[in-house]
Amino acid sequence: MDFELTQEQKEIQRASREFTQREFDKEKIFEWEETHAFPREIWKKACQSGFIGIHFPKEYGGRGAGVFENVLIVEEFCRGDSGVGVALSLADFSSEVVLRFGTSEQKKKYLIPIAKGEFISAGAYTEPDHGSDLTMMLTTALKQGDCFVINGAKTFTTNGAIADFFIVLCQTNPYAKPSYRGQSTFLVEKETKGFTATELGEKLGIRMTSTAQLSFNDVKVPLTHLLGEEGKGFYQVLEFFDESRIEIAAQALGIAQGAFDRALDYAKKRMQFGKRLVDFQMTQHKLADMATKVETVRLLTYKAAWNYDLKRLDPKLTSMAKMFAGKTAVEVTDEAVQILGGYGYLSEYEVERFYRDAKITEIYEGTKEIQKNTIASALIGKLK
Numbered sequence: 001m002d003f004e005l006t007q008e009q010k011e012i013q014r015a016s017r018e019f020t021q022r023e024f025d026k027e028k029i030f031e032w033e034e035t036h037a038f039p040r041e042i043w044k045k046a047c048q049s050g051f052i053g054i055h056f057p058k059e060y061g062g063r064g065a066g067v068f069e070n071v072l073i074v075e076e077f078c079r080g081d082s083g084v085g086v087a088l089s090l091a092d093f094s095s096e097v098v099l100r101f102g103t104s105e106q107k108k109k110y111l112i113p114i115a116k117g118e119f120i121s122a123g124a125y126t127e128p129d130h131g132s133d134l135t136m137m138l139t140t141a142l143k144q145g146d147c148f149v150i151n152g153a154k155t156f157t158t159n160g161a162i163a164d165f166f167i168v169l170c171q172t173n174p175y176a177k178p179s180y181r182g183q184s185t186f187l188v189e190k191e192t193k194g195f196t197a198t199e200l201g202e203k204l205g206i207r208m209t210s211t212a213q214l215s216f217n218d219v220k221v222p223l224t225h226l227l228g229e230e231g232k233g234f235y236q237v238l239e240f241f242d243e244s245r246i247e248i249a250a251q252a253l254g255i256a257q258g259a260f261d262r263a264l265d266y267a268k269k270r271m272q273f274g275k276r277l278v279d280f281q282m283t284q285h286k287l288a289d290m291a292t293k294v295e296t297v298r299l300l301t302y303k304a305a306w307n308y309d310l311k312r313l314d315p316k317l318t319s320m321a322k323m324f325a326g327k328t329a330v331e332v333t334d335e336a337v338q339i340l341g342g343y344g345y346l347s348e349y350e351v352e353r354f355y356r357d358a359k360i361t362e363i364y365e366g367t368k369e370i371q372k373n374t375i376a377s378a379l380i381g382k383l384k
């Protein structure tokens with residue numbers, strides 16, 4: 001067993017850390033947070049530097065790296081700033097469905113522009129009435145001549161109002177038994193007639209991302225916009241989650257580490273009762289607990305990524321990493337706010353944003369309860 005990063009991985013980690021130190025401008029971050037704007041400037045530079053889509057093969061604009069390298073970048077970006085980090089890491093959301101199941105033409109058309117910083121992608125799975133349970137979709141895509149006609153609604157779509165194209169899970173056979181065997185995924189471009197995206201209201205955190213409701217009203221897409229095989233959409237999405245959940249664990253890891261860094265730094269400087277906060281044993285123990293939790297998440301997340309890159313699918317391990325990382329991010333950011341006291345409650349001191357941004361990692365890409373179900377069913381056998 002070797003816990004050492006390779007030279008190339010160390011280089012990617014160093015480059016992404018330096019990128020955040022150089023490009024994450026605090027004033028602009030406050031402005032984007034305030035106006036709920038996607039950090040477009042930094043995103044363009046991140047693409048130019050080869051960070052976005054690093055895990056795409058070279059022929060599709062990437063560097064042929066693995067999920068592990070992507071995890072290192074996401075961790076550093078979210079450590080640098082939770083809001084910007086999450087927004088950047090989700091800019092290519094769901095592109096892995098195209099990567100894995102798309103034709104060579106589809107990959108060229110959609111992946112290369114993502115890596116170049118010309119396209120933002122989105123994955124639309126959740127519906128108003130179907131969140132955790134994706135086995136039945138009310139959004140239908142029915143074949144009519146040389147196209148599929150999509151009708152229905154999706155909700156909570158990240159990048160909904162800013163994406164150039166969407167991967168949409170639809171019911172192509174409403175009579176299939178079980179229903180999930182009648183699902184397929186499609187590529188839908190933002191300008192397609194009958195398609196609209198409406199931003200949802202204010203949200204607790206990740207305010208630099210768009211979260212939208214999508215509406216499909218007789219949206220016609222050519223047959224060539226079907227991804228992979230008809231009837232396999234549900235399986236494709238589950239396979240995608242095996243990878244994307246590791247990335248969410250990396251977001252949580254970076255957010256927790258970033259909050260810890262700020263709390264440690266503050267505790268070394270803040271004087272009370274004639275001592276620095278770090279001189280109180282209570283603070284020392286809090287910091288020790290936080291650092292231990294963060295390191296545990298790092299080990300689990302890195303192992304899940306390493307395992308994935310070896311093509312050993314293990315949804316149990318992925319769910320363990322995602323569940324534990326989310327829980328830890330919420331706990332560690334909470335403690336960071338506590339260590340900063342009243343200042344922790346102010347936006348200026350940043351940890352309140354990390355605290356708000358952490359919570360989503362326990363909800364999207366499958367809630368912590370759903371992760372627990374996945375872990376339990378792997379341990380016990382299929383749950384009823």
Ligand SMILES: Cc1cc2nc3c(=O)[nH]c(=O)nc-3n(C[C@H](O)[C@H](O)[C@H](O)COP(=O)(O)OP(=O)(O)OC[C@H]3O[C@@H](n4cnc5c(N)ncnc54)[C@H](O)[C@@H]3O)c2cc1C
Pocket residue numbers: 093123124125126130131132133155156157158159203206211360363364365366367368369370373
């Ligand atoms: C900011 C944001 C961004 C998002 N981005 C995307 C996106 O890009 N694409 C997308 O498709 N979706 C996205 N989502 C949706 C997200 O994945 C869902 O919100 C999540 O899967 C839960 O679905 P739900 O909200 O319908 O809750 P529900 O499924 O209604 O669950 C409500 C509660 O019941 C629990 N529960 C449900 N079923 C079970 C069960 N079997 N056992 C135990 N507990 C259970 C859940 O854990 C949860 O606590 C996003 C959500 C948010 C808030």
